[in-house]
Amino acid sequence: MKAANKPKEKFRKRDLISWLVMLPSLILFAFFVWEPLLENIRLSFYSTKMYETVAFTGLKNYNLVLHDVDFMAAFKNTFSYTLWSLVIGFFVPMIIGVLITETVHLKGFFRMAVYFPNIMPSLATIWIWSYFFLPGATGVLNIIAGKMGMGPYEWLNDPRWTIPLIIITLTWKSAGSTALIYMANIASISPDLYEAATIDGAGIMQRIRHITIPSIFGIAKTMLILQIISVFQILYEPMIFKNGGPNNASISLMMLMYRYGYRDYNVGKAASLSVLVCIILVILSGIYMRATREKEN
Amino acid sequence: MKKKLISLLLCGTMIAALSACGSTEKAAPTETETVEETTTATDDAAAEETATEELPEVTITLGMYPEDTLVDDIAVFDGYIATYQELHPNVTCVPDYYKYSTDTFMPMVESGNCPTIFESWFTEPTKLIAQGAIADITDELEARGWLDAMNPSIKDLLSDSNGRVYGVPRDGYALGLMCNVELFEAAGLVDADGYPTLPKTWDDVAEMGKAIKDATGSAGLVLLAQDNAGGWHFSNIAWAFGATQLTIDNGDGTFTSNLASDEAIAAMEFVKSLKWDYDILTADPLSENWGTGFTQLGTGNAAMYIGANDAVAQPTQVNGLPVDKLAMTAIPAGPGGQYSLYGGTPYFFSKDATPDEINAALDFLEVMGKAPVATESSVAGMRAGAEANVANGVPVIQGFPCWVNQDYLDAQASVVNEFSNVDTKLFQSYFDATASKGLHLEEPGSTQDMYAELTKVLQAVLTDSNADVAALMKQANDNYQTILDSTFGAE
Amino acid sequence: MWFFDKYNDKKDGVIRGYDIRATKVKILALIIMLVCLLMVCVSLFPALWVFLASFKDIKEFTRNVTIFPEKYDWSRMLGTWNAFKFTKYYKNSLIAILGCSACAIIFNGLLAYGFAILKPKGHKIALGLVMWSLMIPGITSIVALFRNINLIGLNQSFIPIWFSFGANAFWVVLFKQYFEGIPKELLEAAKLDGCGVLQIFIKIMLPLSKPILVVVAIFSITAAWSDFLLPYLVLNGTDKTTVMVKLFSFKDTPTDAVSVLRAAFFAIIPPTVIFAIFQRQITDGAASGAVKG
The missing domain is CATH 1.10.3720.10 (MetI-like)
Structure with missing residues (x-):
């Protein structure tokens, strides 16, 4: 009864409590995500000794990064990584999702099996794949190829194939979970749509094109941007496989950052490279968000 | 104190239960510290009763304590600690195993957990000194008279441009060519007395490697092309081909890159032919690094590998090669002569260590037999180490002299003779060569960057049979010059 | 045939229960089944391989051109x-x-x-x-x-x-x-x-x-x-x-x-x-x- 008299005050109190509920989580975000990002920007303008800033050097670190002998290679590779991850990483989960949907036997088993690589620790899978791609007779893939009378192949040592093969291992790892999401979306399509299409004389391929694909288009856009962002995080695969080689054929921007920071102990240079990567990501994300918003309107 | 205050403030804002948990976690170490201090104090009190002069209480943490899987080594090391505690009751030794790696080192120093003394790599001094990450120990070494005992070239490697010294060598090393005797025997490469005929020149390596590969299917040579160790090994080959100066010191603090000389290109062409003409390399040089090379050699997957005298435990103890099946010869000669790279594996000291702590740690090196003295405890330390090597099937061979004072060298030689477990003929040519003029220090300048550039070329020529060696070396030369200019200033 | 009978109850996806009567669709269903089985192999094989390879000793691992180990010795694992x-x-x-x-x-x-x-x-x-x-x-x-x-x-x-x-x-x-x-x-x-x-x-x-x-x-x-x-x-x-x-x-x-x-x-x-x-x-x-x- 009193509450009705001063709704505004009550409202404020509830706001306060709400913020208090969210506060611990926001502190964690601030500590683990936001503050380090800002700190990174600050560090990128300083010369450093260990983690301590020594002197403000303006854009010197950025200049060093841009003129680094390996930077252009890493930058170019990023485009190659992105391209291949669009070709392989984006479509494979969709295809898996569609195919498994069309089975009736062992469906649960298929879902489980394709998801399985996803729960394997990435570090363990990188070690395993490095033995799969070993050139020479004892590499696992060459053993298999040999049984079929082919090979031996050079795999990652052929610079034309290094990046596509890395993307394949990444896709192997993550495709299952994305495929499950697509499957759930496909399952929620109303059967009436298919039946209506059938009555209109649409064949199976046409039904896929006009019903299945459009219905997963929305989720696919989200997956696409997540895919591109994940490309900028590629670090351990090229590092453990070939240390960025052969001759820089697979070096990634993040790997270069890791080298500056942890091999050369040059924190300022590492920070400025990661700021550059962040800028690229912010631009990409901005484009994406704008695009989706326009679509919604 | 300040740290604790900040942490308390931050914890206060978090949920009470969790912050409580946090403070217990933090309180625990303090408690043990106090306990430790009390023990030290009691020890000290006991010591003071017997000793007349008052000694400062010191605690040192020992980063070179063996990894917990190496049970035998731990037993030996615990013996060192026991001996040390008898001699220096005022010092508390805390084992604190730390395996140096570039990605953990700086975080560890930053958090104040750097051990008082730890082992590092030969690649690291310049960088660590520049970052101020390790202690200057010149004064302590001076007072002990160790400065003059140190092999001058190794001392240079551990010093900054002002001649201040930052490390103590654990071992000196000179690179040689390690050979798997089993494979040489299998390929019939033995002389009338049954000794393996070891290669003397790089052409020998190519021919013998081919003979071994044809006879056994195992690779002739392990060549590294994964990381900087590839360029490190390659510089030996380049010198042998006559490219004895890959970096030219201009004398005014600047350097000129010299990677594209005809000799260096010839050396790289030779490496290329090892892959594409002779085909004697392991399946994937791009996956080979310092450690895997020893695996290939030790397991009989490859017959020859560039390795140093201080790494003989790698093929044997770690990878199972019988102790009498390892031979070592000098780095092969080429058209330009014969050169072996030498250097030292260093111990460094925490930048936060006090002079007392540094001295206590240096005392500990004496007990380990790693110091330039021949005291009773020092010799006992050498003997314990040699005994453990014999038990583990590791060849006991002469070290490369990192200290040059005669009493130390004599003591070391007598220990090696006493525990010798290998036929010295299998190592003779290596020791002959490293005692001669063919020793070569690492190139000056920004050496690790030079290795990185050379490794990229190695990767290219080993994966592409049509690679244009001259163009690649030119590119590497340009890249390295850019790095030299930005590090040391342009000419 | 039992394999295709079950398709009659299919509730989701492009292929509907009524499609399966056509031979072309039957073949398609079989192909899809085979492809899915292949995907299972690809997904599970690396884990299976690491299990098998773990039984090898270092010499066997670096030299033998085999998938299966010579013997299954659990004591090596335990070691x-x-x-x-x-x-x-x-x-x-x-x-x-x-x-x-x-x-x-x-x-x-x-x-x-x-x-x-x-x-x-x-x-x-x-x-x-x-x-x-x-x-x-x-x-x-x-x-x-x-x-x-x-x-x-x-x-x-x-x-x-x-x-x-x-x-x-x-x-x-x-x-x-x-x-x-x-x-x-x-x-x-x-x-x-x-x-x-x-x-x-x-x-x-x-x-x-x-x-x-x-x-x-x-x-x-x-x-x-x-x-x-x-x-x-x-x-x-x-x-x-x-x-x-x-x-x-x-x-x-x-x-x-x-x-x-x-x-x-x-x-x-x-x-x-x-x-x-x-x-x-x-x-x-x-x-x-x-x-x-």
Whole structure:
């Protein structure tokens, strides 16, 4: 009864409590995500000794990064990584999702099996794949190829194939979970749509094109941007496989950052490279968000 | 104190239960510290009763304590600690195993957990000194008279441009060519007395490697092309081909890159032919690094590998090669002569260590037999180490002299003779060569960057049979010059 | 034929029950079946291989051109297990996982509750910040983060590892989307009954959100088990070393390839066991959790 008299005050109190509920989580975000990002920007303008800033050097670190002998290679590779991850990483989960949907036997088993690589620790899978791609007779893939009378192949040592093969291992790892999401979306399509299409004389391929694909288009856009962002995080695969080689054929921007920071102990240079990567990501994300918003309107 | 205050403030804002948990976690170490201090104090009190002069209480943490899987080594090391505690009751030794790696080192120093003394790599001094990450120990070494005992070239490697010294060598090393005797025997490469005929020149390596590969299917040579160790090994080959100066010191603090000389290109062409003409390399040089090379050699997957005298435990103890099946010869000669790279594996000291702590740690090196003295405890330390090597099937061979004072060298030689477990003929040519003029220090300048550039070329020529060696070396030369200019200033 | 009969009851997908009468569709169904079986092989083979290869000794591994080991000698496995003290690493990993999973559910859940239901004034700004951090990988600022952890004296402790899981934008989004689907009437009714903000969360939201709780719990458990960069920087060299930290440290330690493989095999066992037990919940959860994304 009193509450009705001063709704505004009550409202404020509830706001306060709400913020208090969210506060611990926001502190964690601030500590683990936001503050380090800002700190990174600050560090990128300083010369450093260990983690301590020594002197403000303006854009010197950025200049060093841009003129680094390996930077252009890493930058170019990023485009190659992105391209291949669009070709392989984006479509494979969709295809898996569609195919498994069309089975009736062992469906649960298929879902489980394709998801399985996803729960394997990435570090363990990188070690395993490095033995799969070993050139020479004892590499696992060459053993298999040999049984079929082919090979031996050079795999990652052929610079034309290094990046596509890395993307394949990444896709192997993550495709299952994305495929499950697509499957759930496909399952929620109303059967009436298919039946209506059938009555209109649409064949199976046409039904896929006009019903299945459009219905997963929305989720696919989200997956696409997540895919591109994940490309900028590629670090351990090229590092453990070939240390960025052969001759820089697979070096990634993040790997270069890791080298500056942890091999050369040059924190300022590492920070400025990661700021550059962040800028690229912010631009990409901005484009994406704008695009989706326009679509919604 | 300040740290604790900040942490308390931050914890206060978090949920009470969790912050409580946090403070217990933090309180625990303090408690043990106090306990430790009390023990030290009691020890000290006991010591003071017997000793007349008052000694400062010191605690040192020992980063070179063996990894917990190496049970035998731990037993030996615990013996060192026991001996040390008898001699220096005022010092508390805390084992604190730390395996140096570039990605953990700086975080560890930053958090104040750097051990008082730890082992590092030969690649690291310049960088660590520049970052101020390790202690200057010149004064302590001076007072002990160790400065003059140190092999001058190794001392240079551990010093900054002002001649201040930052490390103590654990071992000196000179690179040689390690050979798997089993494979040489299998390929019939033995002389009338049954000794393996070891290669003397790089052409020998190519021919013998081919003979071994044809006879056994195992690779002739392990060549590294994964990381900087590839360029490190390659510089030996380049010198042998006559490219004895890959970096030219201009004398005014600047350097000129010299990677594209005809000799260096010839050396790289030779490496290329090892892959594409002779085909004697392991399946994937791009996956080979310092450690895997020893695996290939030790397991009989490859017959020859560039390795140093201080790494003989790698093929044997770690990878199972019988102790009498390892031979070592000098780095092969080429058209330009014969050169072996030498250097030292260093111990460094925490930048936060006090002079007392540094001295206590240096005392500990004496007990380990790693110091330039021949005291009773020092010799006992050498003997314990040699005994453990014999038990583990590791060849006991002469070290490369990192200290040059005669009493130390004599003591070391007598220990090696006493525990010798290998036929010295299998190592003779290596020791002959490293005692001669063919020793070569690492190139000056920004050496690790030079290795990185050379490794990229190695990767290219080993994966592409049509690679244009001259163009690649030119590119590497340009890249390295850019790095030299930005590090040391342009000419 | 029994194989095709079952297609008559097919409820989803492009191929409908009535299609299967055509021979062309029958062939298509068979091909799809075969392709799916092939995908299963590709998915499972690496794990199977590491199991088989772990039985080899180093000589056999580097020299023999075989998939299967000469003999299945469990004592070799046990030897590596004991030599590297994996029991201890397993224990440490368990401690890390439990804390991480709890933090992931509590903190991300509460934040999502704020964004989806409470919506206090100004929450859009915070939401925007959280969404942006979804776009920027945390690895870019790992150096600065580590510096902060040192600054407040939490190095060499599990605490930063646990709490780092409490700030995951992806899980916040998952929770938020699920919470938004909870009928508002239920919440209004609870509010009228005099339930406080936290009470509503505990008494209404959580019981209604079991599916998403399971999803985030499982995601966070597998993520915590696999997490290694921050744990490596914070815990390496302490007695709190986890399985992944050990596995990562092999890159600098000369260790023979077979030991690394066995360690990798040990690292795969727990997630595989969890997966074998909860496979239904995991695959259903993984799909339903993100379905509205």
